[in-house]
Amino acid sequence: MTYLKPLFRHPKLPKNKLGYTLKEYEGTISTLCAGCGHDSISATIVQACFELSIEPHLVAKISGIGCSSKTPAYFLGNSHGFNSVHGRMPSVATGANLANKNMVYFGVSGDGDTASIGMGQFVHAIRRNLNMVYIVMNNGCYGLTKGQDSATADVGSASKSGHINPFQPVDLASLAVELGATFVAQSFSGDKQQLVPLIKAAIQHKGLAFINVMSPCVTFNNNPGSTKSYDYVREHMQATGTFDFVPERKAIQAQYEAGTDTSVALHDGTLMRLHKLAPEWNPEDRLSAVNAMQQARARNEILTGLLYINTEFGDLHDILDTSDTAFNTLDEATLSPGKKALEAINASLR
Template identity: 80%
Template structure:
């Protein structure tokens, strides 16, 4: 059966500051299972980019292998895209970002693609503070190969076949914090009201912005006993705060009672406002964020929201002290300093 997305859109659809409707941010029709949480995440990305009036051709979507890595075909169809091999998305994203830092980079991955075969690359993308949104669609199983437990499956959880997972899980949010990620968030695919602002904040962040999204697999991991099922997540979710993002172009006004809210100014002047819900948690204190996650785990809760953000540390281009002009736009005259300059550099080593 062939599905064709209708061309017609209602003429009075809302438009953003570019004059675009959501149609300009959509992609192909999804061929994932009906009800898959990954499609909800794709819709959240579409909404975030539309709201921020990001030009689609200034976005690069890079993925690895897995159900999650298929999703870039289903959003921002007018953007750049590259589907790499299993677990190797971060190195491709690094090369692309070094060549052209003017693009917004979305790295889309899964729990298998990141927490198993891609773990080494994940670690070094964080270490380099690569300027990208790294989004993991985490369902705790390998959906493309019939539902085996992935490295993020919780100990004691039961998969569809009835097997009990005996291994401790890789907690990606905790790991990202320990490795020094400068933006760490966690969310649920069924909570668009939280996920859209988180994606907006991640886009504004200059550096490695990690979002771990619990995204139930409706075919292989939505059964009783699974800790990644819709029912389990809804019953155990705990939000850190209500999040709002105010772009730099708008007038910024904040008026909260003392002690009830936090605000974080991003590199570009945009503001993240956090109406605090969780107690004893500070979004700009890495140790506080780690403790909040650990307390939630002890209480059998899934902590969601913006867990940690650091806006003082430079991204990879700042660390390497690259020029302001994207490297792919440099001309021969920029790259060849001439014989005289080369002689001066060589003389400095003598």
């Protein structure tokens, strides 16, 4: 078996505005189990970056430990990457982002990596509104260590071994909204039509964009009784609405019935158009989003789509009022203004 992709691609493959084909956004061949939902998520990231015409070398992928954290090797092979220790991805992403805010940051994590050992890191990344796309590939189990229940496994769900989980789950999407995340979405690895525009909007959002993706483990958690299996998720999905990401700053000429459609303007002028399906739900109203998720949980439904967005709150660099120029590009003269400047600072502190 080879782990190298063939170099040949059809000469008439579609190209984006940079003149790139999907080839420039691919990674190595996946070594995950055939049918793993994580590979589908990797493919949606490739598609989203291709459609947005993002320069691959301006992307940084940072992950922790787990099946999900292996996936950065499988997309955007021409970008930067750092595989950190278990649960510590947000710290590394924070340091990298503070040094160079001009990159597009993808934080890739799993339900064990975020909801257990990395919970504290997750909380503070949200609190600081770090400008990154934070994706959790959520399969409800520890796939690398043979399928034990993770902290997101639903109470009463059955593992492949027949064990019934007695504990309440950590609902990462609800928690993200409660903690003040400025972009919260939930999706299913098998729903590319929904996930691609969500990732594109997350990339354009200024601040932490959290996407919790149900991603069934075909080896250890795709059995009857599991609430993270392909069949269960497909049968219990309830979308907040259908989505269109509008990248161009052009007037939209269309007519819609009152109350059925809304548009959310992102920081750079791009739009996310939502056709609302969920009743009494407003993606820009935090309380409305919380209520919608709680009502879905009471009905044993998995609410997917854009759950909440806040475009008014600044990211970490805005909060800290950092330099307009990325720190890693500042020259010595700027960083060390000399003895007289130091003496003036010291005098002001006396």
